[in-house]
Amino acid sequence: MRPLPETVPFFSQWETPDMTLAVLADGAEAALRRDPLWQGSGAATLDEYAVWAANICGMACLKMILATRGEIVPTIELARRCTGHGGYVVSAGSIKGLIYAPFVTFVQAEFGLEAKVMTNVAMSDIPAILQRSRFFIASVSSSIRWPEREPPSKGGHLVLVTSASDRLFRFHNPSGHTSATQANAVLAPSDFDRFFANRGIAVSF
Incomplete structure (x- = not known):
């Protein structure tokens, strides 16, 4: 195992990390067509970027994991490769995924990562x-960026949990809207639990 750096690099699912509020206001495809850094995503076209970027929170989590060992792979390149293993299903402009089991196959086959799908996970198990x-890639409500609010539902978004104790959960949120809700966001376990859908993927090198 390679030695780990002190911190886990953060990457947003948008190439310009501060675009979250624009995405929420205008819709992903409209807002992301204004992202001046879109080519860094690995997309071949702006259209490809605008369609995919709202669906790649899982690939942003994977990008952060890989970056921890010094390997930088663009998010949409990861999404294309994951699709080849069945991790996304693309049809008529719609994207279904991330599908956990094919994702596990993908990261094991292409990056040598150890990964395991976990369901019925209590917050206290993390x-x-x-x-x-x-790492633990956790399924949460995207409204976790506003911890003072009650989420309308649980799940639908993925964050990368980097440490957890009975006092504090620390995680990277690919669609956080401020620096405090992006890299190294922190919540009390009871607050994290309000957004957590009791499933995710454990990942190691």
Whole structure:
């Protein structure tokens, strides 16, 4: 195992990280067509970027994991490769995914990562999971960026949990809207639990 750096690099699912509020206001495809950094995503065209970027929170989490060991792969390149393993299903302009089991196959085959789909996970299980695995990609409500609010539902978005204890959860949120809700966002376990859908993927090198 390679030595780990002190911090886990953060990457947004948009190439310009401060575009979250514009995406929420105008819709992803309209807002992201104004992203001046879109080519960094690995998309071949602006259209491809605008369609995909709202669906790649999981690829942003994977990009952060890979970057921790010094490997930088653009998010939409990752999405294309994951689609080849069945991790996304693309039809008539719609994108279904991330589908967990094919994602596990993808990261094992192409990056040599150890990954395991986990369901029926209690919030209190996550500290122990992180003692066995380096990361936990957790399914949460995207409204976790506003922890003072009650989420309309749980799940639908993925964040990268990097540490957890009975006092504090620390995670990277690919669609956070401020610096405090993007890299190294922190919540009390009870607050995290209000957004957590009790499933995710444990990942190690």
